[in-house]
Amino acid sequence: MPELLGAVNATTLQCIYFSSLAAGLLLAVASMVLSGFGGAEGGAEAHVGADGDGAGELAIFSPVSIGAFLAVFGAVGLITSIGFDMDARLSLLIAGISAAVISLLVATLYSRLLIELHGSTNIAEQEMIGLEGVVITPIPGDGLGEVRFDIHNERMSRPARSADGVAIPRGAAVVIQEVLGAGVLLVRPRPLA
Numbered sequence: 617m618p619e620l621l622g623a624v625n626a627t628t629l630q631c632i633y634f635s636s637l638a639a640g641l642l643l644a645v646a647s648m649v650l651s652g653f654g655g656a657e658g659g660a661e662a663h664v665g666a667d668g669d670g671a672g673e674l675a676i677f678s679p680v681s682i683g684a685f686l687a688v689f690g691a692v693g694l695i696t697s698i699g700f701d702m703d704a705r706l707s708l709l710i711a712g713i714s715a716a717v718i719s720l721l722v723a724t725l726y727s728r729l730l731i732e733l734h735g736s737t738n739i740a741e742q743e744m745i746g747l748e749g750v751v752i753t754p755i756p757g758d759g760l761g762e763v764r765f766d767i768h769n770e771r772m773s774r775p776a777r778s779a780d781g782v783a784i785p786r787g788a789a790v791v792i793q794e795v796l797g798a799g800v801l802l803v804r805p806r807p808l809a
Contacts, residue, residue, distance in 0.1 A: 637690025
């Protein structure tokens with residue numbers, strides 16, 4: 617490692633810092649813009665995890681966090697190497713530690729922001745039983761489709777299986793009969809009144 621640092625001159629290191637800063641800014645901005653802070657329905661739809669608990673998870677390796685890491689690494693690296701004329705090793709150390717700390721903070725804040733925008737999706741599976749929903753992906757007789765339903769003023773969608781083993785077409789109204797493992801819903805067509 618010392619030989620590698622000795623071979624890297626200040627200009628090369630500054631190019632790496634600048635490239636990291638530019639790439640990080642582009643990645644962070646692009647991922648925030650493309651995510652749109654919601655879905656196609658203006659953020660009204662909230663998805664829960666495959667385990668069904670819906671708890672918000674800290675996404676350390678999300679594009680926003682990686683973009684923040686690269687941007688901070690490049691910015692701090694440029695400041696320490698050009699502004700303070702530090703040794704390459706010390707500059708790399710300070711830039712790396714700063715980038716790790718700041719990207720962890722960004723991941724934490726971004727995760728909390730998304731949870732607040734989508735509301736709490738920590739919904740007990742028992743609360744779903746008996747709710748009515750609409751099939752948004754056709755449910756084959758022996759396979760999985762998808763059902764959308766509203767609960768606690770939130771629109772959710774989950775994978776679903778037919779309780780009777782009969783295919784259910786898209787747009788059909790269904791009633792949630794049971795919640796199986798991994799959050800898969802067991803549904804029946806809603807009886808006609």
